Amino acid sequence: MLQENDTEFRIKETARIIFQKNGFAGTKTRDIAEAAGINLALLNYYFRSKKKLYDLIMLETIHDFFGSIELVMNNESTTIYEKLVEFVNRYLDILSANKDMPMFIINEIKIDPHAFVSKIEVFKNVSDSVFVQQFKEEARIGNVPKINPIHLLMNLSSLVIFPFLASPLIEVVTHTSKSELEVIINERRRLIPLWIQSMLKVS
Amino acid sequence: MLQENDTEFRIKETARIIFQKNGFAGTKTRDIAEAAGINLALLNYYFRSKKKLYDLIMLETIHDFFGSIELVMNNESTTIYEKLVEFVNRYLDILSANKDMPMFIINEIKIDPHAFVSKIEVFKNVSDSVFVQQFKEEARIGNVPKINPIHLLMNLSSLVIFPFLASPLIEVVTHTSKSELEVIINERRRLIPLWIQSMLKVS
DNA sequence: GCAATAATTAAACAAATGATTTAATAATAT
DNA sequence: ATATTATTAAATCATTTGTTTAATTATTGC
Numbered sequence: 001m002l003q004e005n006d007t008e009f010r011i012k013e014t015a016r017i018i019f020q021k022n023g024f025a026g027t028k029t030r031d032i033a034e035a036a037g038i039n040l041a042l043l044n045y046y047f048r049s050k051k052k053l054y055d056l057i058m059l060e061t062i063h064d065f066f067g068s069i070e071l072v073m074n075n076e077s078t079t080i081y082e083k084l085v086e087f088v089n090r091y092l093d094i095l096s097a098n099k100d101m102p103m104f105i106i107n108e109i110k111i112d113p114h115a116f117v118s119k120i121e122v123f124k125n126v127s128d129s130v131f132v133q134q135f136k137e138e139a140r141i142g143n144v145p146k147i148n149p150i151h152l153l154m155n156l157s158s159l160v161i162f163p164f165l166a167s168p169l170i171e172v173v174t175h176t177s178k179s180e181l182e183v184i185i186n187e188r189r190r191l192i193p194l195w196i197q198s199m200l201k202v203s
Numbered sequence: 204m205l206q207e208n209d210t211e212f213r214i215k216e217t218a219r220i221i222f223q224k225n226g227f228a229g230t231k232t233r234d235i236a237e238a239a240g241i242n243l244a245l246l247n248y249y250f251r252s253k254k255k256l257y258d259l260i261m262l263e264t265i266h267d268f269f270g271s272i273e274l275v276m277n278n279e280s281t282t283i284y285e286k287l288v289e290f291v292n293r294y295l296d297i298l299s300a301n302k303d304m305p306m307f308i309i310n311e312i313k314i315d316p317h318a319f320v321s322k323i324e325v326f327k328n329v330s331d332s333v334f335v336q337q338f339k340e341e342a343r344i345g346n347v348p349k350i351n352p353i354h355l356l357m358n359l360s361s362l363v364i365f366p367f368l369a370s371p372l373i374e375v376v377t378h379t380s381k382s383e384l385e386v387i388i389n390e391r392r393r394l395i396p397l398w399i400q401s402m403l404k405v406s
Numbered sequence: 407g408c409a410a411t412a413a414t415t416a417a418a419c420a421a422a423t424g425a426t427t428t429a430a431t432a433a434t435a436t
Numbered sequence: 437a438t439a440t441t442a443t444t445a446a447a448t449c450a451t452t453t454g455t456t457t458a459a460t461t462a463t464t465g466c
Contacts, residue, residue, distance in 0.1 A: 025228075025229065026228065066376075102369075103309075105372060106306075106368065106369060106371060106372050109371040109372055109375060110371050113371055113374070113375065116375060117375055120375070125378060126376050126377055127377050127378055147390075147394070148387055148390070150373070150377050150379060150384075150387055151387065151390070151391070151394065153373075153376075153377060154365070154366055154373060154387075155362060155398070157365070157369065157373075158361040158362055158365035158366070158369075159358060159361055159362075161365070161369070162357070162360070162361035162364070162365045162368070163357060163361070165309065165365070165368055165369075166305075166309060166360065166361075166364070166368075168309060168312040168313050168316055169308060169309050169312055170353070170356075170357060170360075171316075172312060172316065172319060172320055172323070173269075173272075173329050173356075174329055174330050174353050174356060175328060175330055176353060181353075184351055184353055184354065184357075187350075187351070187354070188354070191350070191354065191405075191406075194405045194406075195358070195402040195405065197405075198401045198402055198404055198405045199398040199401055199402060201401055202394075202397045202398065202400075202401045203394075203397075
């Protein structure tokens, strides 16, 4: 057995895509087997059960999704604005390559918030991050309004993540094709940091 | 039979909540019956089938969700800023009373975009709305930057809707309780129009 | 008050769905 | 060559779930 057996790898990557798109209950082991071009029994042969395979993928996904926040937001040597730019670019990269990730994570939390918290508790609390500390200091000095930092985090996440959550909605409502929307989303790399900065001038 | 038979009404309202929370496939007729405190057979007695009941509720939900946009965004006698205020207040009202609505709509679109489009095609195209026309005119004059109006619509929707889509995520990441988050969301009635306005000063 | 219709119930049906296992075969490595 | 690993087709086995039936109770019109 190789450490990254070809078949094993193909099952996992296929399962990742399908699980992220349809969730645990919405996914049939037969779908995974068919999409991966492998025999159904091999799924259990390599991963013991559907649940074990799912848990494996979910942990990796959570790690990918939250791992970047940690690094960017707790960097002691960047300014607030630099962190905005870093955050936007990192997240647009991750989400562009993995469009179903936000919905997957949100559904996962919804199913069992308690179980989820226990899985990410290793990550540092975002509310205590260097980013939030820097924001509070600016607010103290009077450079930015004294609003709850959650607004800032929420606005930043909204502007970055929402297009991926709501892309089918947006496509329908604005009569925009997937490829046009992709172009528009990429314009946001430059625009979102500017927008967030200008929002911090009003209260 | 009364026009709004008590039992019939209770089934529909219970079904609305459960369908919006769990979707069609994720909902069992037995769940609805139990939650409504009625006998299982009554669901079929009043609504013929699970599918018919679901379709009924879905149409009403779509109507509630998109009906407000139409009115606000095509009002000839309000300014852009007045429309922002109207939009934010209307949507926060609807979504606060119906927190699972955005997720429900997005999932519904995902399942069958084509079928969904045919259900909302009665609504006027948002991209041709008075709101967007007014924005384009302001851009021509040079009062706002010449960006794709989709950015404006997307930012507005993001800031209003995202907190409801991602509330479980936000609660977990920022260690915020549901009631605290509710207070924060209500602060946004006043803030979002200001933010959007200030965003329109940069490009 | 009676008869017809409507509302409600418990129980059964049935049909599919879908994860997992088994036992046999092929491939690979020692 | 043989022991281990990988792969396959088929069966199993439990369960879930929407729907119907047939009997009972409540309501309404006359």
